[in-house]
Amino acid sequence: MDFSISLTINGVERRITFDDPRVTLLDLFRERLHLTGTKKGCDRGQCGACTILVDGRRINSCLALALSHDGASITTIEGLAKDDQLHPVQAAFIENDGFQCGFCTPGQIMSAVGLIAEGHAGTDPERVREGMSGNLCRCGAYAGITKAVIEAQKSAGEARTGEAA
Amino acid sequence: MSDIPTLSAGSHQRHGSNIGQPLTRRDGLLKVTGGARYAADNNPDGLLHAVLAVASIARGRVTHLDVEAAKAHPGVVDVMVPGNRPALASDPDEKSNPFMFRLDLLQNDRVRYAGQPIAVVIAETFEAATEGARLLAPTYETEQARTGLEGEPFAPEKVGAGNAARAQSGDVEAELAGSARTLEAVYETPAQYHNAMEPHAVVAHWQGDRLVIDTPSQGLAMAVMRVAGLFGLTPDKILVRSPFLGGGFGSKGFLSSAQILGILAAKLVDRPVKLALTRPQMFGPVGHRAPTRQTLRIGLGQDGKLTAIDHATLTASSTFDDFFEPASDISHTLYAAPAIRTSHEAVRVDTGTPLFMRAPGEATGSIALESAIDEAAETAGLDPLEFRLKNYAEAEPISGLPFSSKALRECYEQGAARFGWADRPREPRTMRDENGLLVGWGMGTATFPALMFEAEARAVIRADGSGVMETGAHDMGQGAWTALAQIAADAIGLDLTRVTFNAGSSDLPNAGIAGGSGHTATAGMALHKAGEAVIAKLADLATEDEASPLFGADNVGVIARDGKLLRRDDESRGEAFGDILKRAGLSNIEARGKAGGDNAAREHYAMHAHGAVFAEVKIDPDLCQIRTTRLVGAFAAGRIINPRLVESQLFGGMIWGVSFALHEEGIQDKRSGRIVNGDFGEYHVPVNADVPSLEAILVHEEDQLVNLLGIKGVGEIGITGTGGAIANAIWHATGKRLRRFPIRPADLLG
Ligand code: FES
Ligand code: FES
Numbered sequence: 001m002d003f004s005i006s007l008t009i010n011g012v013e014r015r016i017t018f019d020d021p022r023v024t025l026l027d028l029f030r031e032r033l034h035l036t037g038t039k040k041g042c043d044r045g046q047c048g049a050c051t052i053l054v055d056g057r058r059i060n061s062c063l064a065l066a067l068s069h070d071g072a073s074i075t076t077i078e079g080l081a082k083d084d085q086l087h088p089v090q091a092a093f094i095e096n097d098g099f100q101c102g103f104c105t106p107g108q109i110m111s112a113v114g115l116i117a118e119g120h121a122g123t124d125p126e127r128v129r130e131g132m133s134g135n136l137c138r139c140g141a142y143a144g145i146t147k148a149v150i151e152a153q154k155s156a157g158e159a160r161t162g163e164a165a
Numbered sequence: 166m167s168d169i170p171t172l173s174a175g176s177h178q179r180h181g182s183n184i185g186q187p188l189t190r191r192d193g194l195l196k197v198t199g200g201a202r203y204a205a206d207n208n209p210d211g212l213l214h215a216v217l218a219v220a221s222i223a224r225g226r227v228t229h230l231d232v233e234a235a236k237a238h239p240g241v242v243d244v245m246v247p248g249n250r251p252a253l254a255s256d257p258d259e260k261s262n263p264f265m266f267r268l269d270l271l272q273n274d275r276v277r278y279a280g281q282p283i284a285v286v287i288a289e290t291f292e293a294a295t296e297g298a299r300l301l302a303p304t305y306e307t308e309q310a311r312t313g314l315e316g317e318p319f320a321p322e323k324v325g326a327g328n329a330a331r332a333q334s335g336d337v338e339a340e341l342a343g344s345a346r347t348l349e350a351v352y353e354t355p356a357q358y359h360n361a362m363e364p365h366a367v368v369a370h371w372q373g374d375r376l377v378i379d380t381p382s383q384g385l386a387m388a389v390m391r392v393a394g395l396f397g398l399t400p401d402k403i404l405v406r407s408p409f410l411g412g413g414f415g416s417k418g419f420l421s422s423a424q425i426l427g428i429l430a431a432k433l434v435d436r437p438v439k440l441a442l443t444r445p446q447m448f449g450p451v452g453h454r455a456p457t458r459q460t461l462r463i464g465l466g467q468d469g470k471l472t473a474i475d476h477a478t479l480t481a482s483s484t485f486d487d488f489f490e491p492a493s494d495i496s497h498t499l500y501a502a503p504a505i506r507t508s509h510e511a512v513r514v515d516t517g518t519p520l521f522m523r524a525p526g527e528a529t530g531s532i533a534l535e536s537a538i539d540e541a542a543e544t545a546g547l548d549p550l551e552f553r554l555k556n557y558a559e560a561e562p563i564s565g566l567p568f569s570s571k572a573l574r575e576c577y578e579q580g581a582a583r584f585g586w587a588d589r590p591r592e593p594r595t596m597r598d599e600n601g602l603l604v605g606w607g608m609g610t611a612t613f614p615a616l617m618f619e620a621e622a623r624a625v626i627r628a629d630g631s632g633v634m635e636t637g638a639h640d641m642g643q644g645a646w647t648a649l650a651q652i653a654a655d656a657i658g659l660d661l662t663r664v665t666f667n668a669g670s671s672d673l674p675n676a677g678i679a680g681g682s683g684h685t686a687t688a689g690m691a692l693h694k695a696g697e698a699v700i701a702k703l704a705d706l707a708t709e710d711e712a713s714p715l716f717g718a719d720n721v722g723v724i725a726r727d728g729k730l731l732r733r734d735d736e737s738r739g740e741a742f743g744d745i746l747k748r749a750g751l752s753n754i755e756a757r758g759k760a761g762g763d764n765a766a767r768e769h770y771a772m773h774a775h776g777a778v779f780a781e782v783k784i785d786p787d788l789c790q791i792r793t794t795r796l797v798g799a800f801a802a803g804r805i806i807n808p809r810l811v812e813s814q815l816f817g818g819m820i821w822g823v824s825f826a827l828h829e830e831g832i833q834d835k836r837s838g839r840i841v842n843g844d845f846g847e848y849h850v851p852v853n854a855d856v857p858s859l860e861a862i863l864v865h866e867e868d869q870l871v872n873l874l875g876i877k878g879v880g881e882i883g884i885t886g887t888g889g890a891i892a893n894a895i896w897h898a899t900g901k902r903l904r905r906f907p908i909r910p911a912d913l914l915g
Contacts, residue, residue: 090197097190101412103363130854138361
């Protein structure tokens with residue numbers, strides 16, 4: 001039996017047909033749409049490598065069935081940079097060396113974007129660490145990750161102040 | 166790799182010396198945009214998905230698999246079991262050298278550890294393969310699993326990477342008998358699982374008699390040879406691509422059974438196949454750090470000097486192969502004593518075969534030795550740093566060799582100053598913070614050998630003045646794409662932006678293995694030599710050419726800088742690379758270079774990196790929750806190629822030290838032999854909130870003996886020292902000596 005849903009993925013609306021109700025958003029992207037930026041580290045919601053934004057909120061895509069997300073608007077790591085301009089979080093990850101092997105990185109970055117949007121971590125390192133603790137990094141790039149999130153948070157704050165003024 | 170763009174060079178302005186600059190990662194752009202392609206990101210046309218079924222018992226036989234049920238599931242294409250597994254050219258149980266680990270490739274129905282592959286289900290989709298594997302519903306004939314360290318011990322001849330299992334200098338028993346004070350303590354470390362974030366994966370594609378595999382590898386050339394031997398292929402028919410590893414830590418040094426099974430599955434169905442391990446499957450067939458029980462006996466003189474160190478390790482290997490965690494060896498290098506003895510014993514248990522895991526031996530040995538040294542300092546009534554300085558090894562203790570360099574005193578000094586160690590009260594349980602938490606300060610010494618392996622590289626200079634440098638190096642996160650490119654660019658006197666650096670594929674010159682913290686030194690030296698060789702060729706062209714301003718300069722010599730060759734005695738006279746080549750009618754010129762340990766120097770010197778780690782912990786006096794709040798490490802590891810990346814490596818190592826002291830432990834059920842906490846929910850590794858404020862001081866150290874570039878390696882040293890520093894800080898906070906790791910809040914209760 002075929003299922004059909006519509007998803008807006010990185011700003012592009014797509015009608016997606018697939019034949020299996022067991023497909024998660026993670027496997028849909030990786031194996032069927034060949035959007036492989038999002039990573040699978042555990043497939044059971046324990047590592048955060050698969051973090052994406054669904055309607056602006058960060059979720060573990062390995063725990064999300066594609067079928068139950070008809071109509072959702074999704075951002076993955078591939079959709080973050082705009083017109084070859086890196087998102088401030090991406091730029092901050094490079095500048096602060098917020099990764100080593102890079103496997104957890106798409107999830108870290110999406111989680112950071114989500115955290116900044118949630119707005120309760122601010123630039124307090126303790127809160128940022130707490131807010132990013134759903135994303136494991138076995139390489140231990142946490143110091144750089146924390147710095148990157150704070151730096152991106154600051155530039156987001158400045159951008160907002162700029163807009164308001 | 167053409168898909169590695171050089172980041173626009175904003176952070177890289179200086180010409181002439183790429184080495185030493187804190188460049189951001191050249192693969193950074195790919196990694197932050199999702200463009201870095203890891204093995205499982207490959208989706209060739211016609212791809213099928215394979216899922217392993219693994220044993221849920223630790224010892225016995227598979228008596229039945231419901232292959233029919235699995236095959237009947239829509240989408241399942243085939244099920245690979247011992248009966249239909251394609252033939253291999255060599256026996257997976259054959260062992261012709263110590264680094265050829267026995268594999269589980271469905272050679273029979275035997276089960277020798279929980280998590281062992283027992284079948285492979287191949288399907289059109291991942292979902293169908295997963296369900297097919299479940300439908301196999303295996304039944305077993307089960308035998309009692311052997312677990313723990315209580316079995317009959319035996320004495321292996323070799324441990325680790327072929328070190329002698331026993332070593333000694335002086336008469337330990339006599340020294341202990343004559344010591345003013347002695348202490349004996351037993352330390353236990355658990356099984357640990359590498360758990361790189363990227364589970365082992367392979368995409369295998371047979372193209373006629375040619376095999377292309379995408380799989381993470383810390384040793385591409387070895388991987389090719391292993392596959393060649395198993396499949397009866399010549400190495401030139403095999404291409405292994407591993408541009409990015411999602412972490413390795415030792416578990417991707419050798420191809421695992423799982424990866425070979427993916428290749429076999431592709432052969433069986435004659436289509437490309439992707440096989441990725443699930444997280445729980447990372448707790449069986451891909452190696453682990455074996456548990457240890459270490460007994461340390463220490464003798465002390467009246468003056469607070471060590472008289473003897475006796476370090477005995479009991480560890481475990483699998484029932485069918487040999488790898489022995491060389492924990493006692495740490496006592497060979499750090500502290501001077503008239504008598505030192507190290508030894509190892511082992512038992513056999515029903516687990517997968519243990520393997521090299523980040524600082525194999527050093528990490529396990531260090532946490533025990535550094536704890537024991539702290540206990541000895543306390544016994545001697547001395548400050549732990551003062552005690553370590555009093556027993557500082559001026560020459561390598563057992564061998565008696567001088568150190569090629571050893572800036573450990575500077576590490577102690579700079580680390581202690583930065584941490585504020587001088588203010589530490591000697592008595593335990595005397596410091597509290599403003600919230601009433603117990604505060605403790607502890608320290609440990611870090612050390613790791615400066616190893617070199619063999620490698621080759623190729624250097625090309627083109628008529629347009631650009632260069633190509635290549636070696637089949639491996640970037641598992643340490644930063645090879647960047648650090649090696651920096652070395653490569655300097656080797657041919659070009660700015661990094663003018664050099665194409667290729668790595669990560671088996672069709673490039675053999676870069677050896679990314680292990681033993683020796684990859685930057687090894688592959689870097691090969692690149693350096695290749696560069697030297699191509700520059701020498703270019704110089705020959707110029708100095709023999711009357712039309713060149715360098716004509717006749719062969720006696721005084723030339724140097725390469727900024728894309729030009731310059732007379733060594735008069736740098737105003739020189740010529741651009743491209744001009745030399747064009748006049749000679751050449752489009753490019755190339756040469757190869759080789760690296761290996763300089764054995765002559767290695768026979769006469771002991772070569773190690775060193776460091777000192779200082780830790781602060783805070784402990785809730787009622788709930789006993791333990792937090793590491795501050796870590797300062799000072800490390801001397803020879804020349805630093807890229808301080809930004811090195812700091813990250815050291816931090817990563819220190820976090821593994823936190824994990825060793827407080828978090829990770831693989832628990833094997835005594836009854837079933839299964840790992841009961843085989844996932845990230847139950848097998849704890851530090852999360853961001855567990856990681857304290859970290860500082861790593863890079864202590865200046867020059868060493869012309871380790872290798873021409875003076876590199877010692879930094880990938881593993883951070884774990885050593887750190888675990889012990891935290892354990893010692895816990896003692897200092899509470900007055901309790903805890904000798905079983907990881908230390909948990911429950912251990913402090915009561
Ligand atoms: S893969 Fe989804 S949380 Fe780990
Ligand atoms: S960068 Fe390797 S797991 Fe985070």
